[in-house]
Amino acid sequence: MSEQLQHEILSLLEEDSRLDQEQIAHMLGESKENVAQTIQELQEKGVIVKYGAVINWQKSGKQRVSALIDVKVTPQRGYGFDALAKRIYLFPEVRSVYLMSGAYDLSVALEVDSMEAVGRFVEKLATLDSVVATTTHFVLKKYKEDGVILDDPETDQRLVISP
Known part of the structure; x- marks a missing residue:
């Protein structure tokens, strides 16, 4: 091939x-x-790992709460960030986990049914060994996801002027 x-x-x-x-x-x-x-x-070979659809939950009528959580950690000797990242990505509500450069070490993308569920997850996350601090950002609106524009195209709001 x-x-x-x-x-x-x-x-x-x-x-x-x-x-x-x-x-x-x-x-x-x-x-x-x-x-x-x-x-x-x-x-x-694990190159193709999943097939899926991009869902615009805002239009579906089902409430979904998305949050991005920045996590500052103390790396573990011999494992670095990998062991903690694995513990985090095994939680079912976690959509993605990324090792980041900058002020925080890991970025966790979460999708749940309520803001309370985000709070419960942050409590679980904050109590893990090696987690030093977290900062939670709530997604208010998704405009584009996985390369797909979710926002409705704007209609021209200008008034028609005829001579």
Whole structure:
């Protein structure tokens, strides 16, 4: 399997994970078997880890609270930040965990059903060994997520003037 084919398949799936192998084969001028084998190998190697949809929860009618939590930690000898990051990403409400440069060490993205649930999570997080401080930021509105614009396109609010 060529590296170029892998990258082309990955780009197509990243843009639209609903594409089936036949559609990808047609778009790339490849055989369906070659595309299927390449996708299987990419999944086995852990390059493709999940297929999903971007949901605009604001339009769904279901309340979702998103928060970003900056975490300052004391790194553990022999493990650095990895052991604590693993403890954090195993919580089911955690969407993402990133090692950061700057004033804080880890950034945790959280998505839950209420502000109270964010508070309960921050209490769990703050009591973990090595956690020195946390700062919580609530997401008030999402304009763009995973490359998809969620904001409604603006309509022209100007008055029509005719001569």
